[in-house]
Amino acid sequence: MTGLETLPPGLAVAVAGLLVLGSTLTLLGAVGLVRLRSFYDRIHAPTLGTSWGAASILLASILVWSWAEDRTVAHELVIGVFLMVTTPVTLMLIGRAALHRSRSAGEAPEDET
Amino acid sequence: MTRLLPHPLLSLGLLLLWLVLTRFSLGHLVLGSVIALGAGLVFARLEPAVPRRRRVWPLLRLAGIVAVDIVRSNLAVAWLILSDGRNRRSGFVEIPLRLQDPGALALLALILTATPGTAWLEHDRATGVLLLHVFDLKDPEEWRVLIRDRYEALLLEAFG
Amino acid sequence: MMEGNLLLVLVALPFLAAVVASTVSSRAHNAAAWSSGLLLAAGLGILWVLRAPLESGQVVRATVRWVPSVGLDLSFRMDAFVWLFATLVFAIAILVLIYARYYLAKSDPVPRFHGFLMLFTGAMVGMLTSGNILMLVVFWELTSLVSFLLIGYWHQGQAARDGARMALIVTGIGGLCLLLAMLILGQIAGSYDLDRVLAAGDAVREHPFYPLVLVLFLLGCFTKSAQMPFHFWLPGAMAAPTPVSAFLHSATMVKAGVFLLIRFTPVLGETQLWFFLVTGTGMATLVLGSMIALFRHDLKGLLAYSTISHLGLITALAGIGSPGAILAAIFHIVNHAVFKASLFMAAGIIDHESGTRDMRRLSGLMRLMPVTGSLAIVASAAMAGVPLLNGFISKEMFFAEAADWHNGTWLDNSLPWLATLAGVFAVAYSVRFITSVFFGPPPVDLPKTPHEPPAWMRRPVEFLVLACLVIGMLPGVTLGPALNLAAEAALVRDLPYKDIAVWHGINLPLVMSLVALAGGVAIMAAFGARIAQGPEGPPLLHRWRAQRLFERVLLLATWRAPRFLHRSFGTERLQPQLRLVVLLAIAAGAAGVWQGLSQAPQPLGNPLNPAFAAMWVAGGACAVGAAWMAKYHRFAALVLLGGAGLVTCLTFAWLSAPDLAVTQLLVEIVTTALLLLGLRWLPKRKEEILGDRLLKAKLRRARDLVIAVAGGAGLAAIAYVILTQPLIPNVGDWFLRNAYQEGGGTNVVNVILVDFRAFDTFGEITVLAIVGITVYALLRRFRPAPESEEPTVAENAVEAARMADALLVPAVIMRWMFPVLLTVAAYLFVRGHDLPGGGFSAGVTLSIAFLLQYLAHDVRWVESRLTVLPIRWMGIGLLIAGVTGLGAFVFGYPFLTAHAQYVALPLIGEVPAATALIFDAGVFALVVGATILMLIAIAHQSLRIARQRERDAAPDREAA
Amino acid sequence: MTALSPEHLIVAPILIPFFAGALMLIYDERQRRAKLMLGLLSVAATLVASIELLVRSKGSELTGGNDIGFYLMGDWAAPFGIVLVIDRLAAMMLVLTSLLALPVLTYAAAGWHRQGQHFHPMLQFLLMGLNGAFLTGDLFNLFVFFEVLLAASYGLLLHGGGQLRVRAGLHYIAVNLTGSLLFLIGVSLIYGATGTLNMAHLSMLMAGLGEQERGLVHAGAGIMAVAFLVKAGIWPLSFWLSTAYMAGAAPVAAMFAIMTKVGVYVLLRLSFLVFGVAAGASAGYGSLVLVGGGLATVAYGLVGILASQSLGRMAAHLVLVSSGTVLSSAGFVLEGAGTGVLAGALFYLLSSTLATAALFLLIEPISREEGGIAAMLALTADAYGLDEREAQPEVGLAVPGTLALLGATFALCVIALAGLPPLSGFIGKVGMLRGMLAAELPVPALGWAFVALVILSGLATLIGLVRIGIQTFWATESEPPRLLALEIGPVLVLVAMLVLLTFKAEVTMRYMQQTARAVLEPAIYSQGVLGAPRTAETQEADQ
Amino acid sequence: MMELVLSLAIGVLAASGIWLILRPRTFQVIVGLCLLSYAVNLFIFSMGRLTLGAPPIMPRGGPIDPTAFADPVPQALVLTAIVISFATTALFLVVLIASRGLTGTDHVDGQEREP
């Protein structure tokens, strides 16, 4: 661990907290992905990871690298922004596809479990 | 000007992107500008229509609201997943929208989908009705109001 | 020296004649005959000149170097033995030419005939005069080949084709055996020079390979000289035009085998084995051949079997190998040539004039063609061994050798009896020939009415018959000296002069001759009529024709067995092939590692990170899942493949290879899109594939599972062994040390790719370009399966309206991403030399940007806005990369020598300016072009099909 | 020839076709005539360059490293950068490739190049890949050039489309892709065990390897060898070959005559370099596999020749025989059979490659029914909606006496292929057999098997080809086929090469003997390569 | 231990890939080739041994300790291999859809095997 040991205590606490929060949220999202019983419910689960899960971790990264390189390293922001912009596209299309396939199978989407 | 810089906002954003990705230096400013201009020009071929001027302030306000909403729904959905949410009912809501601008619609779609708990499924262009799936649906009407007042209004304001 | 050159000219003459003859007009019968005849006459002249030095016991030699390094030289050597033979060849060739001039029809393509005939003469003379035993085989094979072409001269007929093929196969096999024999012989003798080989007889006979050499050698001789059991090709060869039969198949080519037997007697002969094999075969052939000849109804068939039997006689003499026997053998070679050639010509005349060769239909021709008849009667008397004719004398000498020569074996003891028996048959078939063709009632119902041929067609026969008489009556004067010289030359030692006389008093050979004459006449008197009515062949044996047997064996050996073997040891199915590849690779790896695993892997290693292990639980599950689902759930397999790939990317990144992670990720995205594009064209797999649940299929799968597990385990084991060994820092360290200073970049991987090993990249982009154009070319010819042409969901009219909006909102976002991806591509490109990225990743990123637009809209929408000419991009990319490489030439450096420097610009500061960057730009352009080309070429297929459907639908609509 | 200043000629056989191919991509597909001209120019130039390299590399005697030319790619010293090496063996293969390409390209101009897209650049890239594979002295670079030539061969095999080709192509590609993966495993394993990719360096390291590394190198080489053996068509890895060669368009199949030889070449090169006399405990590793596999290939090939019903399939099996013969010869030489065998085998390789190419080119005109290519063009254009129809072949001279001409050419091919005297095939066989009989082998029975198989394969060739020849030229009474001068011309050129080879046999054979001697002396190669000076250094020294 | 995981990963990918390339459907074969190329890429990569957190990206100037960085050579080889296997996968894909179109089946032999 090259950079991490030298972090000042306050920053270390923040980073640790953010990492734990972010990864926990992402993990929860994944748990939901497996546990939820209806497809339309499952579609909500990954957003945990893509929204605040990712944001916390990226924030932690920004903190660490900015400190390590002694300047504002913000390029993780780019990741956050584009993650927010791009994952919905997939989700919208998947949802729409499911809807279409439910309909053409002759079932109301609500029945699906 | 418009011929050289058909999408100024976009080009600015791209320059920003470039500078964030690289270490700031004069060289990168020049290079980034060139790239941003070029990318804008290429984008103009995809989207030749020069967008109307937008109001930025409502958009920024919207961004703040969304950030807060996302945090809230993150926690809510996380809790629902953890608690196995036996009394949770998910379902579809049909929401009539007034928004017409595709860009504005796209933004709304981004917001709704990025926010845990709501999923954008289908938007009927002819009727303007949006089919939304809500993870924890108590009252459909509440959602219609929420979206209309909290997001759509600001978007309408921004996109005129 | 002069003689040597003359010898070369002598060999060259017939080839020259062949060239001349084959270039004349196809109607110029006379020109072809005259030119060939004159050149051959010149050959006879040369032989006349060469006679003098040979008489003094000299050997004339000449050598033209060809491939001395493998011992192949055109070395020629003429002694008295060869001289006699060569004279015979030239003389008979001239006679045949004269005869053929009248024999061939106007419509026959003459240049081909004469060309081949002269080519054959050349080959024969070359074979005789070869002073190099390999060259001897060369000419030997040439005689076989030309003989094939001559037999097939009238190839419209099935008989000619079959005869030619069989002759070629039999003599070809023999020739190859002979080649092998000569190679071994040369090895033993230490040289391929005939003189040295002839001198190495003792060494050869003592060598352990002697029996092998002998057998191979004899196979060559026996096949060529039609010895039993290889005799059957000769009757088949009678489909050839008669001049060819007279020349090749009686007088010359078939004598090549016995010539060789005599030639190599000093090397291979004089052993018990030799005697048994050679004389045994000769006697069997002599007896059986003469017996079968008696039962042939076809005139040429009778003559052919007679030839076989006479060749047997000569072979038997060669096997005996005593000076007297050799003398007799040489003498009989000449005699047989003389009377048999004349007989063939006579038979040809009969055939020509009467239209048939069937002795049962021919009769009483003496009245219609008295001159020809008389000539034929004299010649067949010589064949029968009637006194005062040449055949009698050499046959007497054979009888004498058979009776007088002893080595005490059972074969030796039976020789006189067998010889007499054969003599009886010889007389009998000669009598049959004469009586059935020339005497008896006038012929009825012949295709043509026979009459005497043109005078010049008869001249050669007359000349030969005259020779029969002259030699028969004055043997000592005419041929005596030459024969004695020849025998000395053949045995390569001095021999006492043997006088050849007609009369030796009443002795055993004479008694044998008389018995034969009487016996033969008696047989014909007793059974003549019955033979004529019987089947074509001796009683009992005729069912058992060697030719048919051979054909059956041939069919089995060259068709049925190979087909069976080919099927058993080969396959055209892909799965077994891949299985073999995998199995052999596993075996190769295991064989190598066998030694390597002697040492236990060192317990060196990094502590486990459980997250890494957990990732591979996911990755492994994805991989196995993909393998499991690829058959029935293609889409699922594709997604799972993506999962496995993703974990692979993560592994690269984790283990210090960020460049790999980036590249693999980008490639993975494009690959997924590609595979999806392909998925649409595959058959819907709704129900189970037939037979999938059968036990056999299950066993197959079990076997493949074992192979797969073995392969995986093997690769894992090797990887583990290497991973736990210390790194051997031969080359890697050098790169790390020099990348920045010498290569001008900090990202060593990228510096390797665009500088240190840029040549790899250079080749790699070429691969991409090739694949791009291949994909494009192949898809231009694409034709989908009928069911794939069904409209997709999107084209289903009911859904279409509803679906129109589905992409509207996402498409906006996807469009936004286009300039973003462009910028990211630029970012990856610019940083490549120093940080992860580079031309390739940038190029793929850009193509993903394009792909995204195609996904968001339809082909027409995109292509009306963005014009990409992928192939041109590819060309330009390649040229940029190549020209950058060439740039170094200007400065006197090798291809792809890079120049790196940081240029300080005012205000901006240090800017990297490496030529490698330009090279990378070439890579970038190429990758963009190739990737887009592949994606779009596949994507366009749907459009084409849709267009096709519209076209098909249009007429229907009009009709309705 | 030393590498004092960069001798750019060495890289020319790679670069000329590369630039030609790249330029062709910029041309429009309809400008086929321009591409043809460019292609011919490129091939001719490559031929000239290759011949010049051959002339220079054939110095009279072996004098240390001076007989080998080097080209330090990018001016990086040997074990680090990629080095091109030209020696007799490589030069010979280069010349052979160009010699083959020129008639093939001319032949294609008679119509085949119009059968599909991008024939010309693919052919150029194939040449580039072949020449690269012959020249490179680096294992991974060899992989890259293998991929170049394979990719081009995929494209060429599929050229013209149609069910047969696509089916054959699928198998061909699947097998070769698997082979390529094995190649990668092998190369990387060797790198993992020795830390080098340079063939010369590897050769030097072999003797001093530890037990474990040696085992790993053996494993790597073995796995890699499977890939080469697939390409060389060794039994039982050769089943894809006959279908693929049969399916390929005539000029493509003719060009493929050299494809198996690349596998053979690489096996030769690497076996002697890595497992040659100087390899310590590894000397002769795998030689028995080459011997046994080669012999089995010859046997399978000869059985296949006899079992074939079509000339195309027969020709494909002839390719197998030829490659099996050379492979087993190489194995024998590794076992200590001496240079004579290798020289004979190389000579035979030259002759059989040219002869099979000629035969492949002959198949089309021989077995053509009415109409020929013109009809085929029309058919495919109709069936697949080819949107760029061109004028019918403009070079359609009908040659008189076509059947005789075809027959004579065919006969010469038969003689050359069956190894019958007097054509070059015979000389090669005599060379091999002579050497083999003189050799003292550890297992003499294998030597005898070789002798027998060489003789039998010649016989099978004779029988098979004569069977088909009789059927074609003697048993049919149809009208003689129409023949384009552009088709028969190239075949005649190839046959003329065979005749020339026969006349110039001594010169060639001596070249081969020296080649064989050099191949058996890996030290010349490896010391030369590792000592090759950089241009930068020599320039510094000059100043 | 990381080494063991990596080796096992290579083994699992390779085994899955081998199993698939021995299967009769073209799609199985192409997925198999992809999996195999993952395995091979990882294998090549592993020839440079296993290094954590030390990509071969050099600091500018100053002395360099090569042992502190991952071996760059296998990485460069993998990059080339990735590109080439991408290209050949694309080609194989096109051939397999062409074969499916022309033969009407997705069996690797262009015809169904009798059960």
Added chain:
Amino acid sequence: MTLDTALWFAVTYAQLALALAACLAAVRILIGPRAEDRVLGLDALYVAVMLLFIVTGLRLGTPFLFEAALVIAVAGFVSNVALAKFLMRGEVIE
């Protein structure tokens, strides 16, 4: 327990949690049951891997994993879009 080790535990925990998330996503890909579920699973896997790039970069102290994460963020969705579109339209590019 010092802050160092706390941070170390946090990073280790984050890695493990994300890896577990990846495993769960893989489970969803494997069990389906609908094709859409599998794409959803892959999407989640992409995100987990991307976050792992970041966290692992922190743990190993190397900034060079950023590009990989960036590529997933800007381009990773393309393959999922293609998959989803295939499900929706039966065709990827029309």
